[in-house]
Amino acid sequence: MKKLVIAASIALLSACSAPQQQQIDFSPQPTLSHSRIVDGKSFTMMSKDVRTAQYVALVDSGHANIDPVHSHQNVRITIENALSKQFASQGFNMSVNSENTVTAEVQEALVSVKHSIMESEMNASIILELTAETPTGKIVKTYRGTAKKTSPFSASNDDIEMVFNDVVNLVLKKIADDDELKTYMKEHF
Known part of the structure; x- marks a missing residue:
């Protein structure tokens, strides 16, 4: 029994001393509509994340030292939830077995951070x-968002979090304001 307690203590202490990966909070804000464009039209929401790596930022502090930063939240699920709220505010109903589908594919989501002695970018x-x-057709739209921020100081995780959330919010707004997408969904769902 004593050996078991010692082994458990060693395992616990080694887990505490292991370096922890940096993480940020990912909480995009959906662009909610103040008026419904449809009533009772439904679709099934799906999502995919086709990125090669799951980190949301790469921090280059020089000297060949590049550290990944991950999100506490799953990027794919968080974006899917934000889009679901956005479409629900427009009057669409989410269903698990609708013949209509909306698929969100995350192809890229990254903040590249470069530190130098004088600033961060x-x-x-x-x-x-x-x-x-x-069942009668589909529309495929690609939305891109970019942002750039420089600072006379090193970028903190809070700075990375703010820039990442802001660029995703920008894309969510583009989707909410896309008349072609709204018209297609309104007429075909």
């Missing part, structure tokens, strides 16, 4: 492809 980009499909 952040470049954020997101590419999100939306496919609205019915």
Whole structure:
């Protein structure tokens, strides 16, 4: 029994001393509509994340030291939830078995951070492809968002979080304001 307690203590202490990966909070704000464009039209919401890596930022502090930063939240699920709220505010109903589908594909979502002695520079980009499909056809739209921020100081995780959330919010707004997508969904769903 004593050996078991010692082994458990060693495992616990080694887990506490292991380096923890940096993480940020990912909480995009959906662009909610003040008026419904449809009533009772439904679709099934799906999403995919086709990025090669799951980190949301790469921090280059020089000296060949590049650290990934991850999100506490799953990027694909968080974007899917934000889009669901956005479409629900327009009057659409989410269903698990509708013949109409909207698929959100996260193709890119990254903040590149470069630190130097005098400043930091952040470049954020997101590419999100939306496919609205019915039994009679589909529309595929690609939405891109970019942001750039420089600072005379090193970029903190809070700075990275702000830039990442802002660029995703920008893309969500583009989707909410896309008349071609809204018209297609309104007429074909």
